[in-house]
Amino acid sequence: MTTVNPAQLVSRVWNLAHVLRNDGVGYGDYLEQITFLLFLKMASEMEGDPDAPQVPEEYNWDKLQPLTGTDLETQYRRTLEELAKESGLLGVIFRKAQNKINDPASLKRVVSLIDQQQWSGLPFDVKGEIYEGLLQKNAEDVKGGAGQYFTPRPLIDAMVRVTKPKPGETIADPACGTGGFLLAARDYLTQTFSLDPDEREDLRERTFYGADIVDSVVRLAAMNMFLHGIGGQTTPVHREDSLAKAPSRRFDIVLANPPFGVKGSLVELDEEGKAVRQQQTYSRDDFTASTSNKQLNFLQHIISMLKVGGRAAVVVPDNVLFEAGAGETVRRRLLRDGDLHTILRLPTGIFYAQGVKANVLFFDRYASGETNRTKAVWFYDLRTNKHFTLKTRPMQEADLADFIQVYQADDRSQRQETERFRKYTIDELLDRDKVNLDVFWLKDDSLEEGSDLPAPGILAAEIVESLEAALDEFRQVAADLGEEIVAAD
Numbered sequence: 001m002t003t004v005n006p007a008q009l010v011s012r013v014w015n016l017a018h019v020l021r022n023d024g025v026g027y028g029d030y031l032e033q034i035t036f037l038l039f040l041k042m043a044s045e046m047e048g049d050p051d052a053p054q055v056p057e058e059y060n061w062d063k064l065q066p067l068t069g070t071d072l073e074t075q076y077r078r079t080l081e082e083l084a085k086e087s088g089l090l091g092v093i094f095r096k097a098q099n100k101i102n103d104p105a106s107l108k109r110v111v112s113l114i115d116q117q118q119w120s121g122l123p124f125d126v127k128g129e130i131y132e133g134l135l136q137k138n139a140e141d142v143k144g145g146a147g148q149y150f151t152p153r154p155l156i157d158a159m160v161r162v163t164k165p166k167p168g169e170t171i172a173d174p175a176c177g178t179g180g181f182l183l184a185a186r187d188y189l190t191q192t193f194s195l196d197p198d199e200r201e202d203l204r205e206r207t208f209y210g211a212d213i214v215d216s217v218v219r220l221a222a223m224n225m226f227l228h229g230i231g232g233q234t235t236p237v238h239r240e241d242s243l244a245k246a247p248s249r250r251f252d253i254v255l256a257n258p259p260f261g262v263k264g265s266l267v268e269l270d271e272e273g274k275a276v277r278q279q280q281t282y283s284r285d286d287f288t289a290s291t292s293n294k295q296l297n298f299l300q301h302i303i304s305m306l307k308v309g310g311r312a313a314v315v316v317p318d319n320v321l322f323e324a325g326a327g328e329t330v331r332r333r334l335l336r337d338g339d340l341h342t343i344l345r346l347p348t349g350i351f352y353a354q355g356v357k358a359n360v361l362f363f364d365r366y367a368s369g370e371t372n373r374t375k376a377v378w379f380y381d382l383r384t385n386k387h388f389t390l391k392t393r394p395m396q397e398a399d400l401a402d403f404i405q406v407y408q409a410d411d412r413s414q415r416q417e418t419e420r421f422r423k424y425t426i427d428e429l430l431d432r433d434k435v436n437l438d439v440f441w442l443k444d445d446s447l448e449e450g451s452d453l454p455a456p457g458i459l460a461a462e463i464v465e466s467l468e469a470a471l472d473e474f475r476q477v478a479a480d481l482g483e484e485i486v487a488a489d
Contacts, residue, residue: 006126009117010133016113017137020106029100031138032216035223036080037114038131039093040064045120051232053089056082065115072111073104089235092222096215124229128183131227135178135220150177151257151315152350156184158400159255159313159360162342162409165189167199169207169252172305174242175298176210179221181255182236183228204230209251210237243297246286250307257315258298260356288333291326295319299330299361303338306365315346318357321437328434335374335426335435339364341412343437344403345381349388350395357383374426377437380406381420384442 017030025033039053044061046052057063059079067075080097083090101107119127139150165171165185173181189195189203208230212218218239225231282297283290286304291297295316302312320327321343334340342362351358366373380403388395406421408414417423422441429435 006129006133009130010137013113013130014134014137016110020101020110023101023103023106025100025106027138028216031134032097032219033099033101033110034114034134035219036094036097037111038119039223039226040079041114042119045118053233055090056086059083065111068108069104072107073099073102076107088233089222089226089231092235092237092239093219093226095219095239097219124227128224128228131224132183135224150351151180152395153180153184154395154397154400155315155346155350155360156180156255157188157397158404160184160188161404162362162407163253163255163311163313164409165253167193167195168202170209171207171253171255172209172251173254173256174211174247174301174305175256175258176212176221176237177217177257179210179224179237181257182208182210182230183224185253185255186228186230204232208236209249211240211242212237213239213241215239243282243294243301246284247301247305250310251305252307252310254302254305254310254312254314256298256302256312258295258302260295260317260358289326289329293319293323293326296323296326296330299334303334303365308365311364312362314361315358316361318359318438320361321359321439322434324434331435331437334361334363335429338366338373340374340377342378342380342407343439345379345383345440347383347386347388347395349390349393376423376425377429378415378421378423379439381422381440381442384440385445 013034017025017027020030021027040055040061043053043055055061059082064072064075064079077099080094080099083094084097085091086094099107101110122130136150160181165188167189171182171185173179176182186203186208189207193199195203208225210221210225212221218237221237222231222235225235225237230236281290281292284300287297287300289296289300299314299316299320302314306312321331340361340363342360344360344362346358346360348357363374382399382403386399387393388399402418402420406415406418415421415423420442424439429437
């Protein structure tokens with residue numbers, strides 16, 4: 001067996017993806033196949049461990065690894081089909097699994113690559129780092145849409161640091177993607193506290209909960225948690241539509257970046273045969289507003305997920321701050337039933353989904369009926385005169401250091417206003433038209449005549465990102481129309 005550092009192993013494993021790309025295997029499909037094979041290899045290495053995944057003998061790694069040619073392809077396909085029928089962690093990892101590497105020679109190369117490394121002997125942090133490196137590589141395949149599930153790690157870490165999880169608290173993400181928020185919270189807890197054996201067991205088995213509606217993403221999240229030592233025979237990650245019903249349990253902390261867009265957008269044909277987009281709404285007893293706006297629905301759901309006294313940090317697009325109708329209703333509820341104490345205005349250019357204007361809402365939950373629990377909202381402007389791009393100027397940990405400092409997580413009563421950090425009282429906000437929370441006060445230097453503009457490269461990158469965002473939206477509309485019209489025929 002060979003041993004290499006995580007970066008070298010990520011590079012070695014991912015280099016094969018470029019070869020398979022020429023055979024028609026996309027990066028996302030390749031990552032899925034790596035997940036299946038890596039899981040089987042680790043399950044074999046862990047045999048005899050009480051927490052080892054229980055793979056039926058006829059479908060374990062030892063039955064697969066020696067084969068070649070069509071025998072290998074047949075055994076692999078049968079393995080995926082049968083393990084998808086299992087319960088627990090196996091059922092989550094292999095749900096709807098298919099072999100996407102149809103060339104037996106290419107499949108053998110991947111199997112051999114996985115077999116060269118002794119995985120179970122690596123520390124959890126190293127295994128997790130390797131897998132997260134593969135997820136990051138996949139996220140960079142922007143055209144494939146994989147990046148939509150990624151929130152910049154510096155932002156995730158900052159949200160976790162100011163939320164300050166403690167041992168014994170439960171932590172959830174109802175739109176968990178590949179599990180970034182949950183694992184950042186796990187890292188914070190293990191690095192900040194000296195956990196005793198009971199606390200480590202609690203962290204492993206009872207602390208986390210994640211959900212996502214996309215099968216392939218749930219698979220990646222479950223594998224990511226498994227490699228970080230979270231769960232055992234089961235997984236805290238579940239495949240479900242979080243918005244479909246009220247939560248069955250409540251949590252101390254919710255950390256999330258719910259997907260943007262319209263939930264359940266359907267395309268139907270009217271009497272004249274023209275395509276008409278129908279938007280799905282959710283009517284739930286625990287919802288204050290019935291709307292098709294996905295972000296408003298997730299925000300209402302997260303409020304319901306919190307225990308009384310619980311706290312949340314949630315990424316939302318700008319429209320949540322100013323949209324009328326349902327938007328105003330949800331904002332008033334948030335101000336009334338909780339303490340919306342902080343809003344971080346995020347810059348553009350930090351998400352793989354280009355051109356996104358977003359914010360982080362930080363709030364605590366209180367019992368309904370206790371009016372005006374929000375006394376003031378502090379806004380931190382990280383957007384005005386800030387320029388980021390994914391490649392030439394990505395967000396770094398240092399870019400959020402000032403926000404973390406002025407946030408005063410240990411005692412928010414000690415906050416003081418700065419150039420980028422300003423307080424608005426609840427009366428000031430309620431006086432704004434439709435309780436509009438889209439607040440700015442800094443002067444945008446780019447609008448001033450003779451101002452120093454960003455470097456031409458950054459400006460060009462921003463223009464490209466804006467154009468790509470518009471094109472992506474048009475492509476999605478065209479794809480939705482085409483798929484639904486064909487189905488209607």
